[in-house]
Amino acid sequence: MEKKIDYGNYTAYREMVNSLTGELKTLLILSESVMLKNTADSIRDTLEKTANEHFEVAIVGEFKRGKSTLINALLGKEVLPADVLPATATLNRVTYSTEPYVQVEYKNGNSERVEIDKLENYVTKLTSEWEMTAETVHEATVYYDTDFCRNNVDIIDTPGLNDDEQMTNVTLSILPEIDAAVFVISANSPFSQFEKDFLEKKMLTCDVGRIIFVVNCFGTFSREDEEKIVETVRGRIARYVVEKAKLVMGEDSREFQVYMNKIGIPRVIGVYAKKALNAKIKSDAAMLEESNFPVFEKELETMLTKERGAITLQILINKITNTGTEILNTVVMRENALMMEKNEFMERYKNAIDEIEEIRTKKRAEFVKITDSANKVFDNLQPILDNYWNQIEAAAMDVIDKHQMSKDDFKRGNMKAIYDKLTEKIKENIETRAQLICEQIQNEINSALSDEAERLQSFEDEFFASVGRIREMFSVSHKASENKTVVENIIGAAMGTIGTGGIFLGFREAGIKGALLGGGIGFGGFFSIFYTAIAIGNPATVPVALCIMAFAGLAGTFTGKFAVDKILVKERIDRYKENFKTQVRKQFHEMRLNTDFFETVRKQVFSAFEGLKGKIEKETEIILRDTQKTLDDLNALKAEKNEVSQKEMERLHGIAEQASQIVSQSYTLRKEFAKQ
Numbered sequence: 001m002e003k004k005i006d007y008g009n010y011t012a013y014r015e016m017v018n019s020l021t022g023e024l025k026t027l028l029i030l031s032e033s034v035m036l037k038n039t040a041d042s043i044r045d046t047l048e049k050t051a052n053e054h055f056e057v058a059i060v061g062e063f064k065r066g067k068s069t070l071i072n073a074l075l076g077k078e079v080l081p082a083d084v085l086p087a088t089a090t091l092n093r094v095t096y097s098t099e100p101y102v103q104v105e106y107k108n109g110n111s112e113r114v115e116i117d118k119l120e121n122y123v124t125k126l127t128s129e130w131e132m133t134a135e136t137v138h139e140a141t142v143y144y145d146t147d148f149c150r151n152n153v154d155i156i157d158t159p160g161l162n163d164d165e166q167m168t169n170v171t172l173s174i175l176p177e178i179d180a181a182v183f184v185i186s187a188n189s190p191f192s193q194f195e196k197d198f199l200e201k202k203m204l205t206c207d208v209g210r211i212i213f214v215v216n217c218f219g220t221f222s223r224e225d226e227e228k229i230v231e232t233v234r235g236r237i238a239r240y241v242v243e244k245a246k247l248v249m250g251e252d253s254r255e256f257q258v259y260m261n262k263i264g265i266p267r268v269i270g271v272y273a274k275k276a277l278n279a280k281i282k283s284d285a286a287m288l289e290e291s292n293f294p295v296f297e298k299e300l301e302t303m304l305t306k307e308r309g310a311i312t313l314q315i316l317i318n319k320i321t322n323t324g325t326e327i328l329n330t331v332v333m334r335e336n337a338l339m340m341e342k343n344e345f346m347e348r349y350k351n352a353i354d355e356i357e358e359i360r361t362k363k364r365a366e367f368v369k370i371t372d373s374a375n376k377v378f379d380n381l382q383p384i385l386d387n388y389w390n391q392i393e394a395a396a397m398d399v400i401d402k403h404q405m406s407k408d409d410f411k412r413g414n415m416k417a418i419y420d421k422l423t424e425k426i427k428e429n430i431e432t433r434a435q436l437i438c439e440q441i442q443n444e445i446n447s448a449l450s451d452e453a454e455r456l457q458s459f460e461d462e463f464f465a466s467v468g469r470i471r472e473m474f475s476v477s478h479k480a481s482e483n484k485t486v487v488e489n490i491i492g493a494a495m496g497t498i499g500t501g502g503i504f505l506g507f508r509e510a511g512i513k514g515a516l517l518g519g520g521i522g523f524g525g526f527f528s529i530f531y532t533a534i535a536i537g538n539p540a541t542v543p544v545a546l547c548i549m550a551f552a553g554l555a556g557t558f559t560g561k562f563a564v565d566k567i568l569v570k571e572r573i574d575r576y577k578e579n580f581k582t583q584v585r586k587q588f589h590e591m592r593l594n595t596d597f598f599e600t601v602r603k604q605v606f607s608a609f610e611g612l613k614g615k616i617e618k619e620t621e622i623i624l625r626d627t628q629k630t631l632d633d634l635n636a637l638k639a640e641k642n643e644v645s646q647k648e649m650e651r652l653h654g655i656a657e658q659a660s661q662i663v664s665q666s667y668t669l670r671k672e673f674a675k676q
Contacts, residue, residue, distance in 0.1 A: 005669065005672050005673060007305050007306065007309060007310070007313060008301075008302055008305055008306050009301055009305060010151035010152075010153075010301060010304075010305060012305075013305040013309050013313075014151070014152070016313060017050065017309075017312065017313070017316070020313065020316040020317065020320065021047060021050055021051075021316065023320050023662050023665075023666070024043055024046065024047055024316065024319060024320060024323070025047065026658065026662060027043060027320065027323050027324055027327065027659065027662060028040055028043045028044065028047070030327050030655050030658060030659055031043060031323060031326070031327055033651075033655060034327060034330045034331060034334065034630070034652075034655060035629060035630070035633060036326060036327065036330060036626045036629075036630075037625075037626065037629065038621065038622040038623075038625045038626045038629075039323050039326050039327070039622055039626050042319075042323065042622050043319065043323055046315070046316070046319050050312065050316065053152070053312060054095075054152040054153065054154055055151075055152060055153045055154070055179045055180070055304045055308065055309075056153075056154050056156060056177070056178040056179050056180075057153060057154070057155050057156065057178065057179065057180045057181070057182060057300065057304070058156040058158055058171075058174060058175065058178045058180075058181045058182070059071055059155060059156065059157055059158060059181075059182050059184065060158050060161065060171060060175075060181050060182065060183050060184070061160070061161060061183055061184035061185065062160055062161050062192060062194060062195060063160030063161075064160075064186075065184040065185060065186050065216060066184060066186070066216040066217065066273050066274070067157065067158075067160075067184050068080045068081065068157065069216075069273045069274050069277060070182070070184055070214065070216065070271070070273040071094065071155055071157055072273075072277050073273045073274075073276040073277040073280065073291075073293060074148050074155065074297070075094065075144065075146040075148055075149070075155075076146060076147065076148070076277075076280040076281070077144075077146065077280075077281070078277070078281075079094060079116075079142060079144050079146070080092065080094070080119070080142070080157060081119060081120040081123070081124055091139045091156055091157070091158060091159070091170065091174065092123055092139065092140045092141075092142065092156070092157040093139065093140070093141045093142065093154055093155070093156050093157070094141075094142045094144060094146075094149060094154065094155040094156075094157070095141060095142070095143055095144075095149055095154045096143070096144070096145070096146070096149035096150050096152075097143030097144060097145060098145050099143065099145075100116045100142075100143060100144050100145065101113055101114070101115065101116055101143050102114045102115070102116050102118070102119050102122070102140055102141065102142050102143070103140070103141045103143070104122050104137055104139075104140050105137070105138045105139045105140070105141070106136050106137060106138060107136055107137070107138045108136070116142065116144070119140065119142065121133060122134060122137055122140055123137065123140050153304065156174065156178065158170075158171040158174070159171055161194065161195075161198060178210075179210065179304060179308045180210050180211070180212065180300065180303050180304055180308065181210060181211045181212075182211070182212050182214055182300070183211055183212070183213045183214065184214050184216055185213060185214065185215050185216065185233060186215075186216055186217055187215045187216060187217040187220070187221065187226070187229055187270065188217055188220075190215060190229060190232065190233050191233070191236060196236075196240075199236075199237060199240045199241075200240045200243070200244065208237070208241050208263065208266060209263070209264070209307075210303070210308075211266075211267065212267045212268075212269060212296070212299055212300060212303065213233060213234075213237060213266060213267060213268045213269070214269055214270075214271055214273075214296060215229060215230060215233055215268065215269070215270040215271070216271060216272070216273050217272060217273075217274075220272075226270050229270065230268050230269070230270050233268050234265065234266050234268040237266040237268065238265070238266055241263065241266065242260070242263075245259050245260070245263075247436055247440075248436065248439045248440055248443050249443055255443060255447055267299060267303075269292070269295055269296045269299060270292055271291055271292045271293050271295075271296050272290070272291040272292065272293070273291070273293070275287060275288075275290065275291040275293075276288055276291035276293035279291060279293075310673075313673070314673065317666050317669055317670050317673065318670075320662060320663070320666040321663060321666045321667060321670060324659050324662050324663035324666065325663055326622075326623060326626065327655065327659045328656060328659050328660060328663065329471055330626070330627075330630050331652050331655055331656045331659070332471065332475075332656075333471055333474045333627075333630060333634075334630065334634060334652060335649065335652050336474045336475055337474045337634045337638070338634070338637070338638075338648070338649075340474070340638075342638050345474075345634070345635075345638050346635075346638070348473040348474055349631055349634075349635055351473055352470045352473050352474075352627075352631055353628070353631065355466055355469060355470050355473075356470065356624055356627065356628055358466070359463060359466045359467070359620070359624060360624065362459070362462065362463075362466075363459075363463075363616070363617075363620060366456065366459050366616070367613050367616075367617075369455075370452060370456075370609050370612055370613055371609070373448065373451075373452045373609060374605055374606050374608075374609035376448075377444065377445060377448040377605050377609075378601075378602060378605045378606075380444065381441060381444060381601060381605070384437065384440065384441060384444075385597070385598050385601060388437060388597055389588065389592050389597075391433055391437060392430050392433055392434060392588065393584075393585065393588050394433075395426075395429040395430050395432070395433040396426045396429060396430055396581075396584050396588070397581055397584075398429065399422065399425045399426050399429050400422065400426070400577050400580055400581055400584070401577070403421075403422055403425070403577075405418070405573045405576070405577075406573075407573075409573075410576075422580065426584065441601060441604075445604065445605055445608050449608055449609070449612065452609070452612060453612065456612075456616065459616075463620060467623060467624075467627065470627060
């Protein structure tokens with residue numbers, strides 16, 4: 001491995017992933033050779049997830065913003081119909097394949113493989129027949145041979161945000177799952193009312209770091225005007241994000257201050273997608289440069305590799321360091337134990353088994369504390385939960401109170417329009433209020449998880465100190481450096497200035513925090529890796545779905561279909577509004593009976609903290625079970641004979657040499673990574 005880290009483009013990133021997975025495969029062989037079954041299984045799990053990893057980029061925006069043209073420009077070919085208008089909540093995915101075809105997944109569970117030139121027949125409503133077909137489609141996956149997707153990148157073409165409420169909800173539901181989003185805005189009319197409302201009310205605060213805002217149709221303005229448009233868009237987005245963060249976190253909160261320090265400047269880039277597509281088709285480099293598309297592509301590439309990809313690289317580096325160290329610890333323990341007298345070994349063996357049980361007892365006590373923390377979080381949320389429906393109802397009442405009416409509105413021809421307008425405004429307000437409340441709840445849960453993870457670092461210190469004591473029990477040569485075993489000398493030479501203390505006592509001694517919860521570089525790095533690791537391999541921790549439920553579920557249950565016939569004849573505006581309020585309250589009462597929001601939040605809280613427990617349980621048991629298995633194997637071996645063969649010692653020395661080199665390189669790489 002090279003000391004200098006370069007992963008800012010797809011090629012360099014993939015080369016680095018391949019290099020790291022190659023090291024892990026070597027460690028897999030070594031772990032099996034010293035019978036570390038749990039460590040080996042953990043390595044296999046990481047390798048499998050890495051092999052299946054690919055970046056997912058969602059293209060988001062209103063209809064007629066040039067989304068499909070932008071996708072085609074990324075692909076360099078006209079793959080998608082430029083006038084795609086899904087008639088239902090449909091997602092269209094583009095992924096890599098040397099053979100072009102489309103796999104259509106229907107809502108009834110059936111699927112069909114179709115020719116790629118027939119795609120528009122299934123995903124557009126350019127004809128009434130195609131529209132009827134599109135209504136039955138759940139998702140269409142386009143397999144195509146393009147350079148962009150060859151880099152393990154899938155493009156997800158989402159339905160137009162304002163074309164249909166169900167389509168909008170489908171798009172919103174996938175945003176927490178993707179690696180990056182490209183939000184397409186028209187330069188001709190930047191920030192429609194819908195776009196403004198979407199960014200202000202429905203964009204999750206934490207999403208902004210994963211979004212590139214593309215202002216499309218550049219090239220039709222002067223350079224000066226283009227710069228003004230970009231700056232205007234960037235300024236508005238920054239303002240929306242900050243205001244949303246204040247509402248969610250509270251302006252005086254610690255979370256808000258941290259958020260403001262790391263938020264950075266929103267990524268806003270002006271492009272001319274149509275010109276870029278034509279330039280790529282014609283291989284016209286000058287035209288492509290004029291479209292400014294290469295700037296956008298480079299920014300997207302950097303976001304995926306340097307930011308999202310960096311998390312994957314950290315996970316791999318941490319896994320190499322963790323597992324390599326376990327192998328070295330085991331080799332040292334085996335060598336020392338095999339050199340001991342049988343009686344001395346048996347005494348230390350018994351003490352080591354007792355120490356392992358004591359560690360597990362302490363871990364169970366920590367799990368009780370984690371459950372207590374979950375209960376405390378849920379108790380702290382009670383005021384919000386108790387007031388939830390009151391706030392939703394207040395949002396509806398506020399709409400009715402502020403709605404301007406006159407006597408002319410009571411004319412028979414106007415009443416339905418007034419009714420429809422009020423109902424729609426109520427739905428909009430209650431979903432906005434519900435969304436904000438749920439984001440506040442989510443923020444409280446995430447903040448509490450962060451605090452709990454930080455508290456658990458003291459347990460991590462104690463855990464590795466205990467494991468270190470077990471290994472020290474089997475050290476026969478730790479008092480004087482000249483009496484080190486051959487394996488210890490091998491490790492010392494390979495690690496150089498790092499020293500061997502951390503190798504024998506665990507990562508805490510080497511200055512690496514968070515080994516149990518993902519092994520991040522410092523606490524900030526650890527927490528981002530922890531969430532990503534759980535998202536990849538341990539589901540249901542961060543309650544993203546809670547917010548989706550708020551705006552996709554609550555407003556959908558508010559039909560507004562209540563009896564108003566009896567109040568149509570009322571002439572007085574205040575009486576009309578009071579009767580309208582009464583009917584709205586009745587429907588809210590029914591919604592409250594049919595929607596157990598209290599239970600939904602409870603499940604989100606406890607699943608999040610159970611995820612924390614699960615991570616600790618998994619990582620500690622990998623070490624404890626393998627340590628106990630090593631001790632048991634040695635115990636059986638010592639019962640048979642008191643001396644170890646020269647051949648076995650040479651085998652252990654060879655394992656130590658390989659593992660030492662890999663751990664040394666990964667540690668150096670880790671330090672370089674921390675400087676980025």
